[in-house]
Amino acid sequence: MVIFDCExxxxxxxxxxxxxxxxxxxxxxxxxxxxxxxxIPALCSHPDLSPFSSANAEHRVFRGHNSIEGLQTKHEGCGxxxxxxxxxxxxxxxxxxxVCEGMNVATNTERVRAARQxxxxxxxxxxxxxxxxxxxxxxxxxxxxxxxxPVDERCCDKLGNCELEKIVDYVGVRADTPRYRPANLPxxxxxxxxxxxxxxxxxxxxxxxxxxxxxxxxxLGFTVDDDRKNIMGMIAPTxxxxxxxxxxxxxxxxxxxxxxxxxxxxxxxxxCIAACPVEMNIPSYVRHVAHERFNDxxxxxxxxxxxxxxxxxxxxxxxxxxxxxxxxxxxxxICLLKxxxxxxxxxxxxxxxxxxxxxxxxxxxxxPAGLTVAYYLARKGHNVTVFEKSTELGGMLRWGIxxxxxxxxxxxxxxxxxxxxxxxxxxxxxxxxxFLLNKLRKEFDAVFLGVGAQRNLxxxxxxxxxxxxxxxxxxxxxxxxxxxxxxxxTATVIGGGDVAIDAARTAVRLGADTTIFYRxxxxxxxxxxxxxxxxxxEGVKIQFLKSPTACVGKDGRITGLRSMExxxxxxxxxxxxxxxxxxxxxxxxxxxxxxxxxxxxxxxSLLQPNFEIAEKGLLKTNTAMATEAKGVxxxxxxxxxxxxxxxxxxxxxxxxxxxxxYLGGDGDIDEKSRVEEPPKWLGRVxxxxxxxxxxxxxxxxxxxxxxFSLVELPCNKELAVAExxxxxxxxxxxxxxxxxLPPERWQQFDESIIGTVPETEGVIQLAGEDNEVLLIRGTAxxxxxxxxxxxxxxxxxxxxxxxxxxxxxxxxxxQQFLKKHGRLPKQNVDLDDLY
Numbered sequence: 001m002v003i004f005d006c007e008x009x010x011x012x013x014x015x016x017x018x019x020x021x022x023x024x025x026x027x028x029x030x031x032x033x034x035x036x037x038x039x040i041p042a043l044c045s046h047p048d049l050s051p052f053s054s055a056n057a058e059h060r061v062f063r064g065h066n067s068i069e070g071l072q073t074k075h076e077g078c079g080x081x082x083x084x085x086x087x088x089x090x091x092x093x094x095x096x097x098x099v100c101e102g103m104n105v106a107t108n109t110e111r112v113r114a115a116r117q118x119x120x121x122x123x124x125x126x127x128x129x130x131x132x133x134x135x136x137x138x139x140x141x142x143x144x145x146x147x148x149x150p151v152d153e154r155c156c157d158k159l160g161n162c163e164l165e166k167i168v169d170y171v172g173v174r175a176d177t178p179r180y181r182p183a184n185l186p187x188x189x190x191x192x193x194x195x196x197x198x199x200x201x202x203x204x205x206x207x208x209x210x211x212x213x214x215x216x217x218x219x220l221g222f223t224v225d226d227d228r229k230n231i232m233g234m235i236a237p238t239x240x241x242x243x244x245x246x247x248x249x250x251x252x253x254x255x256x257x258x259x260x261x262x263x264x265x266x267x268x269x270x271x272c273i274a275a276c277p278v279e280m281n282i283p284s285y286v287r288h289v290a291h292e293r294f295n296d297x298x299x300x301x302x303x304x305x306x307x308x309x310x311x312x313x314x315x316x317x318x319x320x321x322x323x324x325x326x327x328x329x330x331x332x333x334i335c336l337l338k339x340x341x342x343x344x345x346x347x348x349x350x351x352x353x354x355x356x357x358x359x360x361x362x363x364x365x366x367x368p369a370g371l372t373v374a375y376y377l378a379r380k381g382h383n384v385t386v387f388e389k390s391t392e393l394g395g396m397l398r399w400g401i402x403x404x405x406x407x408x409x410x411x412x413x414x415x416x417x418x419x420x421x422x423x424x425x426x427x428x429x430x431x432x433x434x435f436l437l438n439k440l441r442k443e444f445d446a447v448f449l450g451v452g453a454q455r456n457l458x459x460x461x462x463x464x465x466x467x468x469x470x471x472x473x474x475x476x477x478x479x480x481x482x483x484x485x486x487x488x489x490t491a492t493v494i495g496g497g498d499v500a501i502d503a504a505r506t507a508v509r510l511g512a513d514t515t516i517f518y519r520x521x522x523x524x525x526x527x528x529x530x531x532x533x534x535x536x537x538e539g540v541k542i543q544f545l546k547s548p549t550a551c552v553g554k555d556g557r558i559t560g561l562r563s564m565e566x567x568x569x570x571x572x573x574x575x576x577x578x579x580x581x582x583x584x585x586x587x588x589x590x591x592x593x594x595x596x597x598x599x600x601x602x603x604x605s606l607l608q609p610n611f612e613i614a615e616k617g618l619l620k621t622n623t624a625m626a627t628e629a630k631g632v633x634x635x636x637x638x639x640x641x642x643x644x645x646x647x648x649x650x651x652x653x654x655x656x657x658x659x660x661x662y663l664g665g666d667g668d669i670d671e672k673s674r675v676e677e678p679p680k681w682l683g684r685v686x687x688x689x690x691x692x693x694x695x696x697x698x699x700x701x702x703x704x705x706x707x708f709s710l711v712e713l714p715c716n717k718e719l720a721v722a723e724x725x726x727x728x729x730x731x732x733x734x735x736x737x738x739x740x741l742p743p744e745r746w747q748q749f750d751e752s753i754i755g756t757v758p759e760t761e762g763v764i765q766l767a768g769e770d771n772e773v774l775l776i777r778g779t780a781x782x783x784x785x786x787x788x789x790x791x792x793x794x795x796x797x798x799x800x801x802x803x804x805x806x807x808x809x810x811x812x813x814x815q816q817f818l819k820k821h822g823r824l825p826k827q828n829v830d831l832d833d834l835y
Contacts, residue, residue: 023036027099029083047740052077057075061234070226117174129155133177162257185197193248194261217243219234246728295347307372353378353421364448371652385425390428404708459494472598473600490591495598500516505538515540520577524568534711549563619634761778761782762782762809763803773825
């Protein structure tokens, strides 16, 4: 750092381009300017990273298996933050100069601009830049080039959203900037999660500092070659060998796309959160578990769901499929950690309720969706009454999931927490039988229908009415209620979803030798893969590519199943290949029971003719979960068909927001909890990439096959903590600030701003409120041209660029616009409209 011999008070007062700035002592001019919203270009600087000078060069780095040895010497920055300081003969670097009391700084003089352009020229000489300088770059796909620029001299897919591009536009490019000559540097395509294209590297070392001084991992490094250029790479031939934590911070700070994600990610959410139907803050509760803060982890889960205990057992965890650690081996055991967070917690859920309103809501159906709606609306202060046709609450939690997966006391504890909010419950009360829906609509301000998909789908094949043929949901309900306790002989389950798998695992426990027939392959099976694996472990056999054609019987009882073999054809609209029968492949499989689990639909007689029913026999709703009947909303299986618990809860949450808004509320239902900024430091961990996933302890196979005891036992806290520390913490990169970018080119069409425009040749562009370009015009006097257009109401913004050959530049800009939009700007079609 350069420190001038000057007064150093605790707070220094200085002038930057005529603006008075106050800055803490010891801060660089660059940082002081940034905090005062004064832009100084600096490609090697980033607000979250240590100064450029803090990085130390390595003796050797690797680009794949190419080893590069260099100098461990003082290295050069981008040189774009040059500024003038009064009474200093030479320009100084803003990033490397400490503020002084009374300092007078100029950031945009002719001398400064010329020096920056010279330094930018050296950067562009070794970076593909043809597209950055092209007059037709706006809207260009880069695939076809009218100027026939070679592909390896074109810019990357960041064009249009590139930090270097914006700085090039701001700084300007010297006419003598040399053409880029491809160096054919390595491109690494075989690393997990990320790709590397070293041809794009400008040596800014941001990635090195993000990995090192910010995260403490030091998997990336740089060395300095004989020409004093910074050569970035890994400290070993591979990311794994380098000790990478795969957090992605290097990708986030790279200004030129040297390091890129293999797949497109959400710009706002970590992949696990984006995949979660309720967008639960999974990285937060995993991080709390890793630091043994189980109460805090439990609080994070409670923010999004009223069934925190239940979901630790039965969530089908789509987050785990999205987990980035899949590319390193196995994903984080997110669902297991949710269970560990809740069971390791001593937190008593705060069931806070707002002041009571005069609004009343009827919730029909006490399944996960209905109870979620009731919970959130009760918290908002509304008066909620739940109508349930059964003698017990829970819906499919109670009747469709057996205790070996979800013990009764677990979901009952969640339900009791929900009811503590003062929700009125009426059991053994069925819509269409004990009351009419129209009566509810008159007595309540809003109605939610969460009646489930109660009618099992048939196969529409002969023999389905034979004794011994069961429907999947009815079968599970009969076992759960104690009506069915034993199956002798063999059982055949038809279907590939979770209901089919649960039915098969249940049949095994009742004593049946059980086989599943599924008409597609294992890859197309919609059931939770973990549930399928456990079924196979327990002895369930699966016949893939088998489709039933008839139930065969004798004396009114089932004796077998006729089926055909299938082959898979084209992919359907759901992304699964269509099964096609193979002629002549008929066969009969002897069986004593058949359980049909191919889906369910709404019991339409309960609601018709009040509501529109979709093609699959389900209720139609809009995105707010509202039906076409005023004040009536619906969700859960009645809308989606049999679905997961977390999907039902997500629909319940959306419905609660919509009903609260419909009743005049703000629709804000999330619980608030203390938010802590996570540690930025990760540190190095030996063999981090190869650490194995936690497997929950399970009871023995004999115990599983012969009873309904819980299969997966709790894991101890130590194992949970170890598993949580496997997390890549992908969310940390999203907390990084955006690098400082040049000021917006478009300016308000305001007299005071127009007065600052130079009186020189150039081109102006005028735009309306929505930034639609209205006019592109070259002129000999920019300021006078703009002043002559004052009073034009349609014009809201303008930009200008100085150009001696303004008629040529006008033509170029018009051609760009025409190419992108297929037409000329509105006012260029009829220039008289402006006057």
